[in-house]
Every structure is written in C-alpha cells, then in structure tokens.
Amino acid sequence: EVQLVESGGGLVQPGRSLRLSCAASGFTFDDYAMHWVRQAPGKGLQWVSGINWNSGSIGYVDSVKGRFTISRDNTKNSLYLQMNSLRPEDTALYYCVKARGLYDSGVAFDIWGQGTMVTVSS
Amino acid sequence: DIVMTQSPDSLAVSLGERATINCKSSQSVFYSSNNKNYLAWYQQKPGQPPKLLIYWASTRESGVPDRFSGSGSGTDFTLTISSLQAEDVAVYFCQQYSGTPCSFGQGTKLEIK
Numbered sequence: 692e693v694q695l696v697e698s699g700g701g702l703v704q705p706g707r708s709l710r711l712s713c714a715a716s717g718f719t720f721d722d723y724a725m726h727w728v729r730q731a732p733g734k735g736l737q738w739v740s741g742i743n744w745n746s747g748s749i750g751y752v753d754s755v756k757g758r759f760t761i762s763r764d765n766t767k768n769s770l771y772l773q774m775n776s777l778r779p780e781d782t783a784l785y786y787c788v789k790a791r792g793l794y795d796s797g798v799a800f801d802i803w804g805q806g807t808m809v810t811v812s813s
Numbered sequence: 814d815i816v817m818t819q820s821p822d823s824l825a826v827s828l829g830e831r832a833t834i835n836c837k838s839s840q841s842v843f844y845s846s847n848n849k850n851y852l853a854w855y856q857q858k859p860g861q862p863p864k865l866l867i868y869w870a871s872t873r874e875s876g877v878p879d880r881f882s883g884s885g886s887g888t889d890f891t892l893t894i895s896s897l898q899a900e901d902v903a904v905y906f907c908q909q910y911s912g913t914p915c916s917f918g919q920g921t922k923l924e925i926k
Contacts, residue, residue, distance in 0.1 A: 736855075736863065736906055736917040750913040786862055796913045799853035801874065803862035 693717035693802050695787045700807030703777055711807055713770040713787030718802075721745070721765035724790035726800060727772050729783035729809075739785070740772065741795035748795050754780075777811045784808050815839050815909050819918035825926040832894040834921045836907035841887045844911070851911035854883055854892045857920075858903045866905075867892065899925065 699711040711727070726741040740751045740761040749761055760773040770787055789802035816839040826832040842851045850870035855863035865874045867883035870890055880895045894901055902925060907918040 735920045736908075738915050738917070741913070741915075752914050791868065796915070797851065797910060799865055799868035799908070799910055800855075800863075801865045801868075803864070805862055 693789075695789060695802060695804035697785065697787045697804045697807035700785065700809045702810045702812065704813050705778060705811055707777055708773070708775045709777060709809060711772040711774065711785055711787075711809070713804060715768045715770065715787075715789070718789070720763075720768040722793065724793060724795040724798065725763060725770045726788040726790060726795070727761065727770075728786045728788050728800070728803075729781075730786070730806070731783045734783075737783075741790070742770070743795040744793040750795055774809070777809075779811050782809060782811050814914060815842070815911065815916050817907055817909055817916050817918040819905075819907055819921050821921060822919070823922040823924065825924045826894075826897045827926045828899065829896050830926075832897050832901070832923055834892045834905050834907075834923070836885075836890045836892070836918050838888045838890075838909050842909045842911040843887045850886050850890070851909055852883075852885070852890050853908045853910060854881075855906045855908065855917075856901075856903045857906065863906060894923075897923075897925070 694716045696714045724743045727739040742761045758776045762771045784806040786806045787804040788800045790798045791801045792798040818837045820835045852870040854867040857863040871883045904920045
C-alpha cells in the first residue's frame with residue numbers, strides 16, 4: 692500500500708523552528724518528486740515547496756523563501772521540511788505529497804499524507 | 814504567478830442530478846509542445862486529505878468513478894459530476910501545475926439539495 696506519514700508538527704512560539712518529516716512506503720521513493728502543501732484551518736490549499744527526484748531542483752513559495760528548507764533522503768525514503776523563523780501565518784496542516792513523476796513541476800499530485808498540524812502562537 | 818478562480822464557491826445539487834464546477838486560470842496552462850493542459854482536480858472530504866480525481870484536464874485517475882469528468886482548455890475548465898451521489902459531498906479544488914509555483918483554486922463546496 693502506498694503511504695505517506697508525516698510527523699514533527701506541534702505548537703511553537705513565533706520565531707522558533709520546527710522540522711517536519713515524511714516517511715514514504717509502498718513505492719520506489721527516488722522515482723518521484725515530492726512536495727509539501729499546507730492548509731490553514733478552514734481555508735484552501737497552498738503549495739509550500741517541492742523537490743525533484745534527486746534533489747537537483749527545488750522550489751519554494753515566496754512567503755517561505757529564506758526560512759524553510761526542503762530536503763530528502765532517498766536511502767531512508769524520507770522527505771523533510773526545516774522551518775525556521777516561524778510566523779503565526781505559517782499555522783496550518785502540512786501535507787506531504789507525492790508527484791506523479793520525477794520532476795518538481797509539470798505533474799499533478801497523486802498521493803497525500805494525512806498531514807501534521809503546525810501551530811505558531813505565543 | 815498564475816491565479817486560479819473557481820465558481821461557484823458553493824453548490825447544492827439534488828441526488829442523481831448533474832453538478833458542474835468551473836475553474837479559470839489567469840493565463841493559459843496549455844502547452845502546444847505536448848498538446849496538454851496542466852490542470853488537475855481534487856476532491857477533499859471532511860477530515861481527509863485531498864484526493865486526485867482528474868489530471869491533464871480530462872484524464873481520470875485510476876479508480877475514480879466515470880461519473881466524474883473534466884473538460885476545457887487554455888484558461889477555462891470544468892469538472893462535471895454526471896449523477897450526484899451522497900458520497901460526492903466534498904470540497905473540490907482545481908490546480909494548475911504548469912510551472913513553479915503551482916497554484917490551487919479557492920475551492921467549491923458541493924452539498925446535497
């Protein structure tokens with residue numbers, strides 16, 4: 692069974708850091724690009740960051756550039772999101788998402804994890 | 814960046830009737846090099862992650878019932894549910910994935926009338 696399981700969310704104060712992890716199983720991890728997509732409570736979907744199959748191409752939404760870093764470890768079938776200088780507006784459910792192909796753009800997202808909640812508040 | 818706008822924001826349809834959701838992109842997501850529209854549709858039920866329904870604007874994902882169909886090209890797209898079932902109550906999102914950043918519509922909430 693294809694599965695993505697996120698972890699690492701929680702309550703954090705503004706300005707602090709958090710590292711999200713995503714464990715993938717049931718597919719050949721290094722054959723696919725991966726993404727993080729977030730959803731604020733009661734709101735829509737916002738793409739946060741994506742990484743291609745070999746980490747050679749990475750992208751971020753403007754609002755997190757310089758603060759968030761996406762990475763992957765293909766030997767561990769894992770995806771990560773290091774989040775620094777967190778702001779209240781980063782509060783959301785963060786989904787780990789599998790792309791339908793190798794590249795971080797030009798393909799739809801076919802598998803979504805259940806998400807991990809990040810709350811930024813003092 | 815490409816902005817995606819869905820209409821309507823919410824929709825109530827009787828069981829067995831047709832439901833139609835529209836999505837408009839601020840610029841074309843059609844590429845003549847491969848004759849493809851970089852447009853997907855997702856369904857999100859309460860408390861669940863989104864589920865891919867349609868990609869390349871009209872290709873149904875494996876396992877998706879054939880009452881779901883996608884159409885359109887360029888900047889205007891439509892998701893149609895031909896005969897609404899109770900389990901189709903959800904929020905539906907369109908997404909363009911033609912470049913970085915990809916972007917989603919604001920969502921359309923579909924309910925039973």
